[in-house]
Amino acid sequence: MAEQRADAPDGASYDGLRMRSLTKSFGSFTAVDSLDLDVPRGSFFALLGPSGCGKTTTLRMLAGLEEPTSGTIHLAGEDITHRRAHQRPVNTVFQSYALFPHLTIFENVAFGLRRRKVREVSQKVGEMLELVELVSQRDKKPAQLSGGQQQRVALARALINEPEVLLLDEPLGALDLKLRRSMQIEIKRIQNEVGLTFIHVTHDQEEAMTMADTVAVMNAGIIEQLGPPAELYENPRSTFVANFLGQSNLIEGTVTGRDGDLVTVDMHGTAVSVPADRSHASGDKGWIGIRPEKVLVGEPGEELDAPGNTIPGGVVTDVSFVGVSTQYLVRMPWGQELQVFAQNTGRHRLFRTGEQVELSWRPEYAFLLDHAQDASAGAQRADAS
Template sequence: MSQAAEKDPATPALAKDGAGGVRSRANGEFDGLRLSGLTKSFATFTAVDDLDLDVPRGSFFALLGPSGCGKTTTLRMVAGLETPTSGSIVLAGKDITRSKPYQRPVNTVFQSYALFPHLDIFENVAFGLRRRKQKNVDAQVKEMLDLVELGSQARKKPAQLSGGQQQRVALARALINKPEVLLLDEPLGALDLKLRRNMQIELKRIQTEVGLTFIHVTHDQEEAMTMADTVAVMNKGIIEQMGAPAELYENPQSTFVANFLGQSNLVEGRITGRSGDVVNLDMHGVPVSVPADRAHTDSERGWIGIRPEKVLIGAPGEELDAPGNTVPGGVVTDVSFVGVSTQYLVKMPWGQELQVFQQNTGRAQMFRVGDDVELSWRPEYAFLLDPSQDAHAGAEQVGADG
């Protein structure tokens, strides 16, 4: 799809909230991070391709994408660890494109915490302040350790702390320098699932309290959507789509975004008519409709998309609470009980298997492999994507770090 910012980068941005808008100084100068035409080419490929991006000051912003998409390279250029091939990086009105890393008002927290093992937690956090010979070091460190809820651990060594506690020490050490931007490079990747989820909540709480700009690079969709005000989904060096997490999930504009953010059923359909705010389609002989503002193609065909949790499943003839798009003739081919939901695969008359996630409320009928079923969904939950795009894009991503 298009780049995130199809605009004249010299045009001052208007003030908006932190959920995808931009803010500017009183004189009209953008006070956040602005990337304009940012490109990084290596010998055999282009990692970041003519990237335009505005990150509002004080927002929690996520760069989300698979390995090799360019997100880490983008972050390293902002940090000064990679030199752009072309383009500019402007932070708080100052061009830092060619500035040395230590000259930039940014700090980075990596997946490897890089704590000093011979220093206790207090001195790890105090290190930068003492190096710059600042005053009131003890008071500042105490305040920062209280913020990350480690005040009682101040005199322990890093090896005595859990992974989550070490991550919070690394965060405190970066935040105490009061950077314009805090860069988070897969910071939770080394933690186990339960601890990672707890740290997601903690990171968002801390960002809200300190009010600094956080730019979080991750390949974990849940991580990005849990914490960020705005998510930019990257693929092959460009931004496929950018917006609030719910907007990207509910109304993806490309097959890559539809598949990479969660899971989607994508079924080929032919447009039979457009009426006001509705697009009508023929889906293998079944009439269905999609809201016009969720139709992202000018073609007469397209991929009809519906999220598995939006699909209802019932016995043939059963009345389902989803009038408008009812698809008969399904046969259950797989059943997976995953606790909060039961996940079905249902083979449709045209041979395609659709996914259905049914909440385990105890009120719905459970089906078994071989059962005949009908599927249904509300038209307002569906979306329509360009037929020229790969229906499997984003579903399985492998590659080098990036």
């Protein structure tokens, strides 16, 4: 569903990770459905999706922990589809860290090198502990470290083996919110420094968008959309992506014209415009999408700084003050409640429940999705992988 096919379809001359028609079935259930995917060498790539979408099964096939039902996996030009896990140039960092509790931090990191009888262990471990900023903790046991420090030990232990690909399986799921956010930045810094390919599996949209260069949104065993985080957020191509990445107002409309760079849509009696390159509906009907933070709210007749699409007749039905913004629900004349996130800049007063308002947004912020798709798809995100 994205730019997934490139040269050398067999993967022989591609130096990154290439999957072709990769499928995994468990009985009559297909967990991963004919996946085609290229991951460039040295990139930070995220597989994002809800529980049961197939992302963890994909990771397990890459790690050699699950045998594909069909399809191929090439890594750095070599076919590793049926290679055993320990024979692959791949390491995995799990949510549970899987550290050896009886070994010091130094010995945990050195474990892989000692198994392979690599020389200069002390120098290599020292360099890796410096990378993850744990030199001062080298003689401690894992139980003496915080969750974030343990996660960095797990990273160091995997990276010291210099794998072609590092797989991150929900690596921050056990951390609290504040620590999770700092670790997102830390892992991205480490990836930039070592330059290895990282593939991060997560159900957390913020995690994927903060850390990854490229995100593949998975749903029911297939990739719904793939691209840079900003592109997926600003120009989703399906209702699932629009709802799963952040929140979207999806409003039914009828296409009345397609003229060059603009598509005109009748939205319950109001003519609105959508850029042609953000229109993904082929029929006469579609879902007009607009992100809540792109919607401006004002008093009836107030001139709003969003020429082009102004919708009168709204009534505020709910107000939630969340610090940096105020989140409104506004019931429109056709009965639908729209979400509006207004930044608390102090330039505008807060509206109260029951007040009449008008909404407005710039046409270039809107998108149009196929009406055949479920407008609620992806809206109920799972809390676990």
